[in-house]
Every structure is written in structure tokens, then in C-alpha cells.
Amino acid sequence: MPDRRVLLASSLYHLTNDGAVTALPALYPVLREAIGFGYAEVGLLTATGLVVTVAFQLAFGHLADRYGSRALLPAGIAWLGVGMVLMTTATTFGALFLFVALARVGAGAYHPAGISWISREFRGAGVDRAMGVQSSFGDLGVLLGLLPAGFLAGYWGWQGVFLFWGGLNVAAAAAGFAVTAGTAEVRTAANPRASPLKVLRGVAPWIVPLAAGGGVFTIVVAFGPLFVTDRLDLSPALADATIALWIVTGALAAFSFGRISRRFGRFRSLEYAFLAVAVGGILVATASSFAVVALGLGAFVALLFITYPALFSFISDLADVRAQGVAFGTIFGFQLVGGALAASASGWLAAATADPAAPFVVLSAIALATFAYLFALREVRAAAGTRMPVKPVP
16 A cells, blocks of 8 residues: 555645745845846846756655665755845845855755655556655645745745745655654665666656646746736735635646546546646736636646646656666656746746736647647557557666
């Protein structure tokens, strides 16, 4: 029987990890005035944080395969927490840039070590539900990072918000490590033939939707609060609350992914979620009222969140259990690279056009192209007469 403490601890880590990294973009409207930077710097800061995470993810994946995840995960979460505390000392954009890069080293631990831990523990029939649960806790973390940030900054200052998340991450690291004491981690000898290239050969069809999902998520989190404040003239607190609506509906969808998958099929759910995201992006980009923004984010773009457990489950099915850390460390690198490229393009386009809606045009284009890709992939699968277009990594 899978040990549910693994899912509990991993979900706690996912919540605090995602909450901490989301608190920064939630405060962009405040930091823009306090420190002084614009759309281009937002894109640069966001992209750099993601690139640093990518650089360390693969290393964390190798370490998870070799030594396990129980101690590695809380170490990364605690590192992120310390980095959040250091951000409170920043008085210039350069200092903030440096501390964000440092903190994101710790953020590189969760996806390769946490997802592979769950994949090994719940491998088989229970993986869809387990992936949906841990994914929804990450979504809850994003919600908690976004929703109160602007409001709390009015009382604590932006430094107080970073101190809160820094302390919470350190506390979560200690609690998760204690909860999993005595767990018998599912371990196998690391696959000596495992390498990033072999992993990519096995999971190649899922690189495009993973990169696209990372791009869409990054655009909404990084540029959503600025879009709402600049286009709708709302306060930072109300802007964060608007983006939080997206997180709430997305988290509910992710939590229900097991049932959604059984009802519509894992692949079809993935495919049409991206079509819905494209529609939502168009609505938001052309909106001039709060109601339309809320509809686009809450009812359409939120369906992005069911793409994550779907992709996690596909990769879990395909990757050799002895190379789960390498597989997730490699594949999630593409998710973060997608986010970095989307953030850079969106920041540049918004600065060049002086249009806060420009990032959502980029979002819609990414989602529509991904839907077309998945539609073509479905036809290839149908022609081949097979449920899966790829084979497990040897």
C-alpha cells in the first residue's frame, strides 16, 4: 500500500514552494513603485528565476534517483525560504535580481524530487488521483501567494510578505521531514543508462504541451496583476484577488482530475483544455470590464490546471521507475524554459506597444498552437492504432 504520508509531505512542500515563488509577481505592482522598474524588467526577472530553476532541476533529479527525496526536498524548500528572507533587504532592482536568482536554486528541488517521489510511491492505478491531489496543493499555494499579497503589503509592507513566506517555507521543511520519519521510500538501483537524451526520446511528445503550459502560467502570474491594475485601474489588492479567482477554479479542476480523466479520457481532457485557454486569453486581451476578465480567467484559462496532472501521469507511465528523478528534472526544464521565453516575449511586447494586454495575446497564441499540435498528435496515434505514441525509457 502506498504511504499517504509521502503525499501529505509532498503536497505541503508543493504548497509552500509555489506560494513563495508566486508572492513575488503578486507584488510587482507594489515593487514597481517602491524599487522602480517596468514591463521589460518584469520579463527579465521572471525569466531569470525560471532559468536558474532549470539549471538546478536536473541536478536535483539525479540526486533524488541516487539518494531519495525525503531529505532532499525539505533542504530545497528551506533554501527557498532563506532566499525569500534575503529579498527583504533589496533596495535596488539589481539586488532584487540577485536574491531572486539565489532563492530559485531551492525552487529547483520540488518538481524532480517531489513528483518522482509520488510517482514511485503511487505508481499504477492510483497515480492520476495522487498527481491531482499534489497538483491542487500547488495551486492552493499559488492562490495563497497571490490573494492576500497586495492587501498584506498595505499593512506589513512588501518586506513583511516576503518574511512571512520565508518563515513558512522553513517551517514546512521541518514539518514535512518530521512527518515522513520512518517511511520506507520506494527505492531501486539508479538506472546507469538513464540520461537526459534517453529520457527525452521517451517522453518527447509531451515537451510541447509542457513548455506551453509553463508559458501560459507564467504570463498570467507575472503580468496578470499589472494588467488588471493598468487596464482596469484597480488597486494591487483587488488585482491580486482577480488573479486568485483563476487559481481557485483551476485548483478545483486539478483536484477533480481523476474523475475528469475517467469521464473524458486523459488525452482528450489535455487537448481541449488548451483550446479553452486560447478562448480565455482572447477574452482577457480584449476586455475592458472586470466581468469579462473574471470570465476569461475563471471559466476558461483556469482549465490550464488540469493539463498538469494529465502530463505528470503520462510521464509517470512512460519513465523508468529507476530514472524518475532524471525524467522529471529533464522534462520540467522545458516547462520552465517555456515560461522564461513567454515571459521575455511578453515583457518585450508590452513595453514596445505600451499595451498591458499584449501578454495575453501571446498567451492565446501559445494555447491555440498547442491545441493544434495535440490534435495532430491524436491523429497520429489513431493512425498507429495505439493508445500511447511512445515507449518507456529503457
